[in-house]
Structures are given as structure tokens and as C-alpha cells.
Amino acid sequence: MERLNYQLCADAGSEYCPCHLAYSGDCIKCSLIRGEKVCNCMWQGVCIYNEVERSKNSPMNERKEYLCSVYEKEELSKNLYLLKIQVPKFMIRDLCSPGSYVLLKGKEKKQDMFNSPISVMDVDLENSSIEVIIRTEGIKTKSVIGHDEVWVKGPYFNGVFGIKDIKTTSNSNCVVVLNGLSQVNSINIIKNLLRNNNTIRAFINNQAVILDNVIDKITNLGVKINPINMDLDEEREFLRDYLNREDVKLVYSSGCNGFNRLVMNTVDSVSEDIKLVISNNNLICCGEGVCGACTIALDGEQVKSCKSQVDSRKILKASIL
Known part of the structure; x- marks a missing residue:
């Protein structure tokens, strides 16, 4: 049965589209990519189906990790820290977007399981840096605070x-x-x-x-x-x-x-x-809609909330948290 697609994708039309979901046949937006017979996407300025067909033989543009300097760290209260982090210049303008966030992990951590989604509080365009506030509650966030360099992956947009x-x-x-x-x-x-x-x-x-x-x-x-x-x-x-x-x-x-x-x-x-x-x-781990940790049930659909833009009132009326 074809589903009603009221979802908007935070990545649609960006340099990170098409993404893993598009190439696996699970695109949030494109019904044709999902194998349905009729195009019922809510137009977001780009035909993702066409982009997938055109780029099948090209490498996908994935978000990458960068080891970045923490040039200022301030303890605001017990277990609460303000960090100012130097990030690549290409990333900084995207992080001005409402709801932007990054995945952070400590310098010594190599596995993706240590990534923590952290909201961007503010950006400094001139110095190419971001400000974040982190509460150290477990091994992921403690590892971020413990070094003068951190791994930064982003930008992500669906905060x-x-x-x-x-x-x-x-x-x-x-x-x-x-x-x-x-x-x-x-x-x-x-x-x-x-x-x-x-x-x-x-x-x-x-x-x-x-x-x-x-x-x-x-x-x-x-x-x-x-x-x-x-x-x-x-x-x-x-x-x-x-x-x-x-x-x-x-x-x-x-x-x-x-x-x-x-x-x-x-x-x-x-x-x-x-x-x-x-x-x-919602719980976010990979930020790419792949791991499924962010999936919520909404109007009979499974919604990947790390990428899907859905109606705020629907979210709150469906949620019991």
C-alpha cells in the first residue's frame, strides 16, 4: 500500500543528498525510489530519483569526521561545560541553520558508538568556531571533555x-x-x-x-x-x-x-x-537514519526523526514522554 508522505527531509537538496537511504531504496521523500508506482513526494526543490539515477557510478558525499581543537573550555557548574571548538570553514555556515547539531567524540575514541549528538549553541563565522554546552553524564560525553581535541562530524540539521x-x-x-x-x-x-x-x-x-x-x-x-x-x-x-x-x-x-x-x-x-x-x-545515534534508534511511530508510519521534518503538534500528540 502506498503511504501518505507528509514528511520533509532535512537533508533533501543539500550536498548530502542522495544519502544512504536513497541508495538502499528507503528514501524518506521519494516514493519511486521506495518502489511505489506513483510519485507523491512533497517537492523540496530537487528530484532525488533523478539524482540517484544520475550519480549511481559516483561516490556518495558522506559527512566526515575531523579532529578539531578545543581552544576554550569552561566549567559552568558541576558536570556542565561550555566548549569552543575550531571547525573546518566549509562546515561553519551550515551550522548557522536553526536546529543544527554535530556528532562529537573524544580524541582517543575511534568507534562510531562513542558519537554524541550535541546542539550548536552559537557560531563565530570569522574564527570558524562553534560553541556547545555539554553535560557529562556518561562515557561518551566524559571523553569529549577530557581532551583539547575532539572528533567533529557534521553538519546535521534536524535538531x-x-x-x-x-x-x-x-x-x-x-x-x-x-x-x-x-x-x-x-x-x-x-x-x-x-x-x-x-x-x-x-x-x-x-x-x-x-x-x-x-x-x-x-x-x-x-x-x-x-x-x-x-x-x-x-x-x-x-x-x-x-x-x-x-x-x-x-x-x-x-x-x-x-x-x-x-x-x-x-x-x-x-x-x-x-x-x-x-x-x-528523540534519541539520535547515527544522524543518518540508518541505525533506527530515532524511529518513532506516527500516523501508522515509522518516521526517522533524525532526518524527517514532521508536524510538531503530531509529534506531541503521539508522544507519551
Whole structure:
């Protein structure tokens, strides 16, 4: 039976397309590659079927690992570190994209099993470097902190659901709601929204870790932050009134799925027409849709959430986490 393909692929049309899934007949986008009789892809500016046919005898452009220098390391609190990492120049511009992340592993680790997906907090184009924040919780992240060089693999793009909305919303009032370590995703998103002449108000939940580095960056971008001593669970009415009063067109919610669901319910009580973008909290190991660790069930389909762009509300309504 042919499936309804509502998924967008974060890699479609990039230099990393066609990917392993296309050559194995498992392309997220192309029904013809999957062996179906009718083309029912949601056009993303490239015919992947044609690209596969044209490049069968050419080597696939895969993401590669690079040994990169950690030129600054700061312990923010117990088991929480800020790293500034020099990365190849070709990679840096892609890492400005909303939802971008990299796979990191310690210098002494050779196997891919030690790769950890880490969100890019900010980029320095002039110095070709990225900033990341890492909590050391196990052997993977501890090995990253333990050396002045780390293996960096990337860029990857699917750290949030709703990238298209971030890139296309303009001249509107937007809200960014942040909770816990997921707030590191917000800087690239805010920069993209500001480039499109949007006005942004930030809300930060006080019931989880608050990162002064993120607050400073948001403030330096000219974005006003509502009082940080807000418990957003108890003060949902305040957020609801703001969304309604300011005719907000887009909300980005960055936290665990339970927190994002709370924000979704608040947003939907005002209007389900407000665009909702959320952080991708699914388990990611390879970042290429190959290992299956990120696969979730959605509307009867198995969705590779490390590559698929799907509707934020569908994700939250289907998830029990």
C-alpha cells in the first residue's frame, strides 16, 4: 500500500543528498525510489530519483569526521561545560541553520558508538568556531571533555521540528519559550527570525537549569526576556494573554516533550493557527537514519526523526514522554 508522505527531509537538496537511504531504496521523500508506482513526494526543490539515477557510478558525499581543537573550555557548574571548538570553514555556515547539531567524540575514541549528538549553541563565522554546552553524564560525553581535541562530524540539521516555519516567518511577533538545556538551540533560531524582521519575546522557565551564557546572548541580540523567575506551569495564563494580546504568529518551545506539550496546549487555547516549532528530543545515534534508534511511530508510519521534518503538534500528540 502506498503511504501518505507528509514528511520533509532535512537533508533533501543539500550536498548530502542522495544519502544512504536513497541508495538502499528507503528514501524518506521519494516514493519511486521506495518502489511505489506513483510519485507523491512533497517537492523540496530537487528530484532525488533523478539524482540517484544520475550519480549511481559516483561516490556518495558522506559527512566526515575531523579532529578539531578545543581552544576554550569552561566549567559552568558541576558536570556542565561550555566548549569552543575550531571547525573546518566549509562546515561553519551550515551550522548557522536553526536546529543544527554535530556528532562529537573524544580524541582517543575511534568507534562510531562513542558519537554524541550535541546542539550548536552559537557560531563565530570569522574564527570558524562553534560553541556547545555539554553535560557529562556518561562515557561518551566524559571523553569529549577530557581532551583539547575532539572528533567533529557534521553538519546535521534536524535538531528542531518546524525549520520551514522558522525560515519563512517574517514581519511577525514571535515567542521563544525555553526550558532546561534545550535552550541552547534558541540562539540560531532567534538569529534566523531576526533576519526576517520578526519581533521576539523570550520566556525562560525557572523550574530547570538557567544558562547565563544563553541569557547574555539573547539579550545582546536585542531580545527582551520576561522575568526569569517565572514558573511557566503555574503562569500559563500570563503566556496565554501575551500570545493573544500581541497577535503572535509563531512560538518556539524548547524543552522536554512534556514541557513542549504544556506550551502547545497553551498556544492552542489561543489559536491552533499559531505556528508551533519544538526541539527534537528523540534519541539520535547515527544522524543518518540508518541505525533506527530515532524511529518513532506516527500516523501508522515509522518516521526517522533524525532526518524527517514532521508536524510538531503530531509529534506531541503521539508522544507519551
